Amino acid sequence: MGKKSGTIAVFGATGQQGGAVVDALLDHKARVRALVRDPQSDRAQALTARGIELAAARTDDPASLAAALAAVEGFYFMTPEANSLEEVEAEIRIGTALVDAAAEAGVPHVVFNSVFGADRERGVPHHDSKHAIEEYLRKSGLRASMVRATAFMENFASVLAPCLEHGEIVLRMPLPEDAALKMISIRDIGRVAAALLLDIAEAPGGAVELVGDELTGPQIASAFGARAGLPARYEALPLSVLPTDLDRVMFREFANAAEHPGDLAVVRSIEPAALDLVEWIRAIGWTAPTNVAGS
Template sequence: MDLLGGAVIDSLLSRGARVRGLVRDLGSDRAQSLAGRGVELVRIDVSDAASLPAALQGADAFFFMTTLEGDTHDVDGETRQGIALIDAAVAAAVPNVVFSSAGGADRDSGVPLFESKRHLEERLEKSGLRVTLVRPVVYMDHLPLLGPSVEHGEVVLRLPLPDHIPLQLITIRDIGQISASFLLGTAEAPAGSIEIAGDQRTGGQIAAAFGERAGLPARYEALPLQAFDDNPHLQAMFRWLQETPAFQADIEAVKVIEPTVWDLPAWVRSSGWAVPTPGQ
C-alpha cells in the first residue's frame, strides 16, 4: 500500500466508509495497521492477472494507480500493472472506478510516465466502466526529495525550471480527499476527468515558502536539464514543464470539490518538514 493509497483510505475511513485494501503482504506492518483500523485486507499479485477479479468482487467502487517497480525505467511494466487491474475491474463489473493518472496525460506530453498513463486512460474509456480520471500535478510531498538544502545560513532550492515559469502543486492528502469524494459519489468531475492542483508557484516562491518556515533567507537557482541526466523520467518531465503552459489545473474548480485543499505554506507547516542539516 503506497502513500497515495493510504491517503485515500484515510479519507474514506474518516467518512465512515467500509474499505477493502488490496495488499501484497498481509503480514507487513502497514497492512496490520490497516487491519487494526477496520480495513478488510485481500492479498493480490498483480502479475497473476487471473486472480485479480475475485479481489474486486462485490466492491462498490475501486481506486487504483500504477507505479514503477524494480527497474525504475520499466514504463511498460507499469502499463501491464494497469491493464491487469482494469481488466479485473471489467470482469468484476465494478460500478465506479477512479484512476489516479497524471496532469497533462491527455495532452501528448511526450513524457514516458505520462504517456503510459494515457494509454491506461484510453483503455478505461473503452472499457464500458463508469470511470473518473484524476490527474494530479507535481506532489508537494516530493519537493524535499529535490531539495531544498541549507547553505551558509540560506535555504537554497535548485530545479531545472526557469524562475518565470510557475509550477502547479498538489498534496498527497488532497489527492486522497478528492479521490474519496469521487469513490463515494459526493462529487463528480466534469466529463469524467479533472486535473487537480492546490497551488501554483515559481521556483523562487517555492524556495521562499521553505525559507519562511525555516526562518532563513531563501534563494532559487535554475539548473540546466542536463542536471537530471541520470533520471530520464524527471528530465523529460521538466523539459515538458518548460513548454508553457504544461500543467493546466483550475485551482478554483478544485476548491469547489475540496474546499480544504492545501497551498504550499499549509503543507510545509503540516508536513513536519524540518530544516535540513547544512550542506545536505
C-alpha cells in the same frame, strides 16, 4: 448524489498515494478492501489493524482480481511508476488487467490515479503508459474518473528540500525561474479520490488535474524564507544535473505544463481544505535546516 455506503476497493493501499486514499476513506467511515499481493506482509497487516479487509490478488491472475472486486461500490487503483521501457510495458499490462477485472465484476465506479498531461500522448514513457491505461479504461464502458497528479509538495521535504547557506534559504531545481510548478499535497490526492469514490463529488468531464498550488521557483523559495524568517533565493539548475533520462523528461514536462495555467478552483470545489504551499509548509511544521551546505 447520495454518499455511498458499500465497500470501496483500493489497489496500491500500501503506497504513498493509495495510503492517502485509504486515510481519506477511513476519515469518511467508509468500508475499505485492500487488494494486496501478500496478506501476511507487515504493510498488509498494518492495514488489517486499522479495520481494513484484505483481498489477496495478483495482477497476473485475473480470477483473483475479479474475486477481490466482487460486490464493491467503487475501485481506486494506481499503477507502479515506470522507470524504463520494460516497466512501461509492465505498467500498461497491470493497468489493463485491473480494468478488465473491474469490468468483469461490474464495478459501478472506477477512479484511476493518473498523472498530469496523460490526456494526450507526449512521448514521455511514464506519462504515455498512464495515457494508454486511461484510454483503455474509457473504452471499457465503466464509469470512470481520472485524478491526474502533479508534482508532490512532499518533494520539498525530501529530494527538493531547500538548504541554508550563509544565513539564506536556497532552493535549487532544474526548472526555469519563470516556470510555475503545479503541485499538490499527497494528502489531498487521497481526499479528492475519496470524495469521487464515495460520490460526494464528481470530476468535471471525468477528470481532475490535481493542482493545490502553482508557483515559480522564486515564489516557492520565498515561501520557505518567510516561514524561516530569513532571506531566500532560487537557483535554476540545468536539466543535466538529473540522474536519469526519465527525470530530465519529467522536469521538461513540468516546465511545459507551466504554459497552461491550472484551474485551482476545481480541486477546492471537491476538497475545500486542499492545501496551498504555504499551508502545507505550516502543516508539516517545516523549520529551516541547520546544516550549512559545503561545511
